[in-house]
Amino acid sequence: MSLFGTDGIRGLANVDLTAELALDVAVAAAHILVENSNDRPRAIVGQDSRASGEFLEAAVVAGLTSAGVDVYRVGIVPTPAVAYLVATTGADLGVMISASHNPMPDNGIKLFQRGGEKLADDVEALVEARIGEPWQRPTGAAVGRVINDDQLVNNYIEHLLSTIDISLSGLKIVVDCANGASSFTAPVALTRAGAEVIAIANIPDGWNINDGVGSTHLDYLRNAVLKNGADVGIAHDGDADRCLAIDATGAEVDGDVIMAILAKGFKAQGKLKANTIVGTVMSNLGFMHAMAESGIEVVTTAVGDRYVLEAMLQSDFNLGGEQSGHVIMRDHANTGDGLLTALQLLAEVKRSGQTLQELSRVLVRFPQVLINVKNVAKERLATSSVIADAVKAAETELGSNGRVLLRASGTEPLVRVMVEAQSDAVAQDVATRLAQVVETELK
Numbered sequence: 001m002s003l004f005g006t007d008g009i010r011g012l013a014n015v016d017l018t019a020e021l022a023l024d025v026a027v028a029a030a031h032i033l034v035e036n037s038n039d040r041p042r043a044i045v046g047q048d049s050r051a052s053g054e055f056l057e058a059a060v061v062a063g064l065t066s067a068g069v070d071v072y073r074v075g076i077v078p079t080p081a082v083a084y085l086v087a088t089t090g091a092d093l094g095v096m097i098s099a100s101h102n103p104m105p106d107n108g109i110k111l112f113q114r115g116g117e118k119l120a121d122d123v124e125a126l127v128e129a130r131i132g133e134p135w136q137r138p139t140g141a142a143v144g145r146v147i148n149d150d151q152l153v154n155n156y157i158e159h160l161l162s163t164i165d166i167s168l169s170g171l172k173i174v175v176d177c178a179n180g181a182s183s184f185t186a187p188v189a190l191t192r193a194g195a196e197v198i199a200i201a202n203i204p205d206g207w208n209i210n211d212g213v214g215s216t217h218l219d220y221l222r223n224a225v226l227k228n229g230a231d232v233g234i235a236h237d238g239d240a241d242r243c244l245a246i247d248a249t250g251a252e253v254d255g256d257v258i259m260a261i262l263a264k265g266f267k268a269q270g271k272l273k274a275n276t277i278v279g280t281v282m283s284n285l286g287f288m289h290a291m292a293e294s295g296i297e298v299v300t301t302a303v304g305d306r307y308v309l310e311a312m313l314q315s316d317f318n319l320g321g322e323q324s325g326h327v328i329m330r331d332h333a334n335t336g337d338g339l340l341t342a343l344q345l346l347a348e349v350k351r352s353g354q355t356l357q358e359l360s361r362v363l364v365r366f367p368q369v370l371i372n373v374k375n376v377a378k379e380r381l382a383t384s385s386v387i388a389d390a391v392k393a394a395e396t397e398l399g400s401n402g403r404v405l406l407r408a409s410g411t412e413p414l415v416r417v418m419v420e421a422q423s424d425a426v427a428q429d430v431a432t433r434l435a436q437v438v439e440t441e442l443k
Helices: 021-035 050-066 080-088 119-128 153-160 186-192 219-228 257-267 285-294 304-313 339-352 356-362 378-383 385-403 426-443
Strands: 009-010 042-047 070-076 093-097 105-111 146-148 174-176 196-200 232-235 244-247 278-280 297-301 320-323 325-331 369-374 403-408 414-420
Touching: 009 093, 009 285, 021 050, 021 093, 021 119, 042 050, 042 414, 050 070, 050 093, 050 105, 070 080, 070 153, 070 320, 080 105, 080 153, 080 339, 105 119, 105 385, 153 186, 153 369, 174 186, 174 219, 174 257, 186 339, 196 219, 219 232, 219 244, 244 257, 244 356, 257 285, 257 320, 257 339, 257 356, 278 285, 278 304, 285 297, 297 304, 304 320, 304 325, 304 414, 325 339, 339 356, 369 378, 369 426, 378 403, 378 414, 378 426, 385 426, 403 426, 414 426
Parallel strands: 042 070, 042 093, 070 146, 174 196, 174 232, 278 297, 278 320
Antiparallel strands: 009 105, 093 105, 232 244, 320 325, 369 414, 403 414
């Protein structure tokens, strides 16, 4: 079983992801990613606000410096900030210590190569293969140094602000920082963009990240939007590579809707390359229909923003993302960026003169039911003929008015059962029956 999942390494901190493993991964990554470096190799290291990030960061820094890499520690910052800083400083690699939207006890390690891109599967395999191998350790002046540079994040904020050409003045925004990585950057960036900003869940204490707040718990933001009479609510996850929204009525605006709004806006400005957007197999059928009606082609990939990016790079597309709120705008970033997405969405609200509720009407969603079947042998999903037969029967039942997707999670021991149909009742019924088959067959 591979150490790397769909988005780096992730698991229960100090059990699955130990300080020893973090150090070994850092050393192996250094050996792979700083090869052919023309100067003293350099790395950018950031983290979200989890308490376990403190010892994991120490281990990563120890591993990198022991391998002769100079480390620039940038503190608690969004994942996309690390990617951006790797690209713009010419660093050889970047490490982000975060478990994203997972609960606080989990943590993870995300690696970035030169240019700020996440590692391809084959590069991850090379890193994993080098873990624990004998190596020649540098000594004396050849060991790495540690530079604490929390000012580099200001370069990232300046970059975000440079991507919009319209002031957000007149908009009242509530931003939910999930007590995570965006707690110190999101309020600053949105305020400097001209908005009136009310920040919530922006006081991390090491234990409260994602605890009933953020993009996976939207009720907290919804209540704040309604209470304060805000125009828009913005929700980030723990490492701020996602953005979801709440409109002034309290309605959720998910990644599919955000992408549809941005795609139409980009097309109207002549900025949408090849009139194409990249989505995933989880994108709602309503998104597909909305894009077709707007004359925009959709290319679909496997779930995971790195797969979206791979498709974008292959064909030089500049907009793509996921229903979960990972949105990639290649003109400005090489990874999903929640703050960038928020700024671009809010700029479109201002530019259009419409409310977010009005803009969201671009997409009529097909009812979608997602059931997570937990604690099952997910690796047997692809080989079960019983499950395959059940899926085929469900697809025949739904016909062209729905679809079925079963997917093993890349980060957790579960199988996701997703069904779309023309009514909630039908989607729920089909999804429930399929989930029961999965649970029975994979227990």
